[in-house]
Amino acid sequence: MRAALIRSFDGPESVEIADVxxxxxxxxxxxIEVAATSVNPVDWKILHGGMQAAIPHHLPMTPGWDVAGxxxxxxxxxxDLQIGDRVAAYARKDHVRDGTFAERxxxxxxxxxxxxxxxxxxxxxxxxxxxxxxxxxxxxxxxGEGDTVLVHAAAGGVGSFAVQLAALRGATVVGTASExxxxxxxxxxxxxxxxxxxxxxxxxxxxxxxxxxxxxxxGGAALEATPQVLRDGGRVASVIDPSVAxxxxxxxxxxxxxxxxxxxxxxxxxxxxxxxxIAERYPLEQAxxxxxxxxxxxxxxxxxxxxx
Ligand SMILES: NC(=O)c1ccc[n+]([C@@H]2O[C@H](COP(=O)([O-])OP(=O)(O)OC[C@H]3O[C@@H](n4cnc5c(N)ncnc54)[C@H](OP(=O)(O)O)[C@@H]3O)[C@@H](O)[C@H]2O)c1
Numbered sequence: 001m002r003a004a005l006i007r008s009f010d011g012p013e014s015v016e017i018a019d020v021x022x023x024x025x026x027x028x029x030x031x032i033e034v035a036a037t038s039v040n041p042v043d044w045k046i047l048h049g050g051m052q053a054a055i056p057h058h059l060p061m062t063p064g065w066d067v068a069g070x071x072x073x074x075x076x077x078x079x080d081l082q083i084g085d086r087v088a089a090y091a092r093k094d095h096v097r098d099g100t101f102a103e104r105x106x107x108x109x110x111x112x113x114x115x116x117x118x119x120x121x122x123x124x125x126x127x128x129x130x131x132x133x134x135x136x137x138x139x140x141x142x143x144g145e146g147d148t149v150l151v152h153a154a155a156g157g158v159g160s161f162a163v164q165l166a167a168l169r170g171a172t173v174v175g176t177a178s179e180x181x182x183x184x185x186x187x188x189x190x191x192x193x194x195x196x197x198x199x200x201x202x203x204x205x206x207x208x209x210x211x212x213x214x215x216x217x218x219g220g221a222a223l224e225a226t227p228q229v230l231r232d233g234g235r236v237a238s239v240i241d242p243s244v245a246x247x248x249x250x251x252x253x254x255x256x257x258x259x260x261x262x263x264x265x266x267x268x269x270x271x272x273x274x275x276x277x278i279a280e281r282y283p284l285e286q287a288x289x290x291x292x293x294x295x296x297x298x299x300x301x302x303x304x305x306x307x308x
Contacts, residue, residue, distance in 0.1 A: 114263065152222045210234065
């Protein structure tokens with residue numbers, strides 16, 4: 001089968017499309033005929049070898065943790081799935097080697113969720129990693145009814161979901177983005193503010209008493225501003241910087257597979273309550289360009305890679 005492949009950790013530029021061996025289907029894994037994947041920044045970070053301290057990487061390697069498609073085979077210990085079922089998965093495994101930017105991928109039992117008929121597979125592929133991260137961050141920061149929450153990088157993959165999910169929880173949302181994304185953030189339900197110089201003043205203009213919670217997707221100066229934008233007793237959660245716990249009493253989040261959570265998010269999409277913005281689509285043959293688009297750092301919503 002065809003797959004995006006690297007033979008060295010030289011980044012997106014070194015991605016080729018190659019013939020690779022078909023994945024084996026273990027006793028409790030599911031073989032998915034891939035319809036679409038979506039790009040997450042972790043994919044191009046891994047192409048540079050960037051997650052090796054956390055998860056063993058093996059060359060040659062096919063990257064990719066998000067997938068949606070149809071079930072092509074199931075292991076003998078799998079229940080509740082039939083050949084042809086439509087599924088989405090956050091397909092992170094314990095080793096990085098045979099990822100989702102391929103024609104077929106085997107995913108562990110813990111990863112998959114059924115995709116409702118109303119949800120397109122390209123849309124479903126955008127949801128697993130970014131959607132679950134957003135929802136876990138809001139849980140970690142205990143965001144609920146009546147809160148005002150600041151979401152950094154609100155126009156990106158995780159941020160777009162975090163804004164909408166926070167609004168669905170009854171929160172008032174302030175989101176950071178460059179000005180070209182301000183109307184987009186308003187459409188999602190957030191009050192936009194510009195990041196960079198003057199960030200604290202911009203946030204204080206729209207939330208004079210400070211915010212109840214901060215969702216950090218940026219780290220660095222954005223996270224450093226936390227004490228100046230957060231009200232006393234407020235909560236902060238970050239996917240970037242584990243030191244958020246020691247420095248700000250916050251919570252570091254590393255997204256993990258969670259079928260119930262993914263099922264709930266897919267249902268929100270099916271009901272039209274959670275929107276998925278697809279900025280760009282690439283065929284698998286152009287996976288390299290898809291990684292480069294993500295690496296440029298200004299994707300609105302998600303970049304999708306389709307099988308065809
Ligand atoms: N620990 C975990 O489990 C976990 C899970 C998911 C993601 N992450 C990490 O979280 C980060 C965000 O992920 P993502 O998928 O949302 O990325 P993404 O979709 O690539 O984010 C792109 C967005 O970032 C915005 N942006 C760029 N620089 C910014 C800045 N300095 N301040 C505010 N916004 C800025 C851009 O808005 P403009 O174009 O308007 O500038 C763009 O819309 C990545 O570093 C990713 O690796 C970690």
